[in-house]
Amino acid sequence: MQEQSGQLTIIGTPIGNLDDLSPRAARAMAEAELILVEDSRHAQRLFRHLGLQPKTLALHEHNERDLAPRIAERIAAGERIALLSDAGMPLLSDPGYPLLAALRARQLPVRVIPGPNAALAALVLSGLPSDRFAFEGFLPAKGGARRVRLDAVRAEPRTLIFYEAPHRIAATLQDMVAAFGAQRPAALCRELTKIYEECLRHSLGDLLALLAAAPEKLRGEMTLVVAGAPEAAPDQALADRVLTPLLAELPLAQAVRLAAAVSGIPHRVLYELALEKKRAMNAE
Numbered sequence: 516m517q518e519q520s521g522q523l524t525i526i527g528t529p530i531g532n533l534d535d536l537s538p539r540a541a542r543a544m545a546e547a548e549l550i551l552v553e554d555s556r557h558a559q560r561l562f563r564h565l566g567l568q569p570k571t572l573a574l575h576e577h578n579e580r581d582l583a584p585r586i587a588e589r590i591a592a593g594e595r596i597a598l599l600s601d602a603g604m605p606l607l608s609d610p611g612y613p614l615l616a617a618l619r620a621r622q623l624p625v626r627v628i629p630g631p632n633a634a635l636a637a638l639v640l641s642g643l644p645s646d647r648f649a650f651e652g653f654l655p656a657k658g659g660a661r662r663v664r665l666d667a668v669r670a671e672p673r674t675l676i677f678y679e680a681p682h683r684i685a686a687t688l689q690d691m692v693a694a695f696g697a698q699r700p701a702a703l704c705r706e707l708t709k710i711y712e713e714c715l716r717h718s719l720g721d722l723l724a725l726l727a728a729a730p731e732k733l734r735g736e737m738t739l740v741v742a743g744a745p746e747a748a749p750d751q752a753l754a755d756r757v758l759t760p761l762l763a764e765l766p767l768a769q770a771v772r773l774a775a776a777v778s779g780i781p782h783r784v785l786y787e788l789a790l791e792k793k794r795a796m797n798a799e
Contacts, residue, residue: 521593523586523618525611527630530602530736531708533564540628541565547597551586553610557601574598579610583617590623602736603632608652608678633707634676637738640714641674641702644743648674654687661687665694672743681733688723691741695719700742706735754780754788762792 524543529535544550545567551574552558562569574582590596600609618625638645651668654677655661668675679687684703691699697720704714713732715722719741726732757778761770771789775782 520595521590522595522624522626523590523614524595524597525605525615525625525627526597526599527604527628527632528561528599528602529708530631530633530636531706531712533561535631535708536561536565537628537630540630543628544569544597544599546595548594549589549596551596551598551614553599553601558599561599574614575610580613583614586614587617587621587623590618591621604630607632607634607650631708633678633704633736633738636707637702637704637714637740638674638676640704640707641740642716643674643700643702643740645674647672647743648676650676653678653680656683658686658690662690662694665690669694670744672746674743675741677739677741679737679739681735681737684733684737684739685723685726687739688719688726691739692719692723695741695744697721697723702740704738704740705732707738709735711735750778750780751788753778754785758785758789758792762789767793 524547526540526543528540544562544565547569550558550569550571552571553573553575555571555573558571572582574586586596598605598611598614600606600611603609605611606615615625634650638648649668649671651664654664677687691701697718699719700716701719701722702714702716703722703726704712706712715725715732717725754774757780758770758774761774764770765773767789771782771785774780774785774789778785
């Protein structure tokens with residue numbers, strides 16, 4: 516990569532509370548020669564909070580593919596440009612990907628200043644498993660396409676994170692009950708970091724009933740976290756049938772590895788079974 520002073524700085528911005536903006540992010544905005552914003556009117560609130568009057572350019576889903584090559588040229592020429600979305604991290608269900616693809620193709624400098632993110636905040640608040648998760652963003656607005664997408668992740672074992680608009684949340688919950696079952700644990704987080712922040716931790720069916728009984732909760736930015744599908748119980752008979760002859764001929768580790776490849780049963784399940792069999796054989 517050639518030496519140059521131009522670069523793009525991706526900046527995570529508050530999702531509600533303006534005090535969540537980091538000093539580093541504020542400094543980067545003050546130093547930028549141009550700030551790309553999703554909505555210039557929305558960005559002015561943040562700029563007023565910081566006492567800034569920067570030069571801005573709107574970058575949104577309707578113009579980002581056309582603007583990306585031109586912005587890349589400006590960065591290549593040495594301009595320092597910052598990228599913001601209306602709230603949270605750019606590119607995550609927000610504009611920016613075509614621009615990053617153009618910069619990557621030309622190996623132009625990009626840095627990121629992390630900041631608030633509704634998906635991760637909701638995941639932490641949900642009380643659901645957070646070691647493995649899948650961010651699904653916004654589901655399709657039309658019911659048929661939404662149901663197809665939900666069906667595709669019906670058996671996903673990782674915790675699922677969705678963004679949803681208040682006017683669609685009831686319909687989305689109805690479709691999730693049909694796809695995942697009414698008892699699937701979930702959490703609906705709304706107005707994160709704002710005065711009326713709330714995280715409702717219930718089953719999908721209970722969330723749907725709660726919103727029907729309390730329509731005043733159908734307001735604000737919403738993030739829905741849904742527990743992953745429970746793992747199917749392994750076929751013990753198949754595990755025993757595959758593992759027994761292999762253990763008779765091979766070392767334990769090799770027998771387990773081959774049994775997992777043949778049966779599709781998780782390695783850890785077969786390993787525990789193999790240990791039990793070995794202990795039983797030694798006790799005889």
